[in-house]
Amino acid sequence: EAAVTQSPRSKVAVTGGKVTLSCHQTNNHDYMYWYRQDTGHGLRLIHYSYVADSTEKGDIPDGYKASRPSQENFSLILELASLSQTAVYFCASSDRTKNTEVFFGKGTRLTVV
C-alpha cells in the first residue's frame, strides 16, 4: 500500500510568520505534488516535482516555495504566511507512468491568524 505522510496534520500560524509543511513518501515515486483545498475551489496545484532537487510551479504558486531534497521528501514553504493561505494542504505522489493513480496524504489543516 502506497504511503504518503504529511506533518504536521494541523497548524496555527501567525500572519507574517514562516511555515513549513513536510511530506514523506515511501513509494519510490518520481512525482510529488502539493495541492491546496478551499471550499468551493476543489483541489488546486501549487507546486510539483518529478525529480529530486527540482521543483516546478503549478497553477497557484504565488506566496509558496517548494523544496525536494530527496526522492522521498517534498516540502511546502510559506515564507510570509497570510490570512488567505488558510486552507487544507494535500501532498501527493505518483509513479512516472501517467495512467497510474496519484496517492494522497491525509492533509494538513493550516490556519493563519
Added chain:
Amino acid sequence: AQKVTQTQTSISVVEKTTVTMDCVYETRDSSYFLFWYKQTASGEIVFLIRQDSYKKENATVGHYSLNFQKPKSSIGLIITATQIEDSAVYFCAMREGQAGNTGKLIFGLGTTLQVQP
C-alpha cells in the same frame, strides 16, 4: 486549456439505489487519463477508478463503474447499490498523457453525495 467540470454540486439518494455523477473535461491531448476520487468525512482522498482514453471498454471496480463517452468528453461515475458509507465528496480528475512531463492531475470541484436510509 485543460479543464474538468462537475456540474452537480450535491446529490441525495436513498440507500441501495443507483446514482450517476457527471463529469465533462476539456483537453487538446489525444491521450489522457481520467480518474475518480472520493473524499471521506475525515478528509482522506481515496482513488476509486480510472479510465484510459484509448480504451473503449468502460472501467468497473466493485460497485463503481464508468460511463465513458469520448465524443462528448464525458466520464460519468455510476455507483450501484449505494450504501450509507458511500456518502462523501466525489472528485473527477484528468491527467494528460503527452503535454509536457508534469503528470499533474486537474480536478473538478466535486459532487457531494448523501445516501439516506
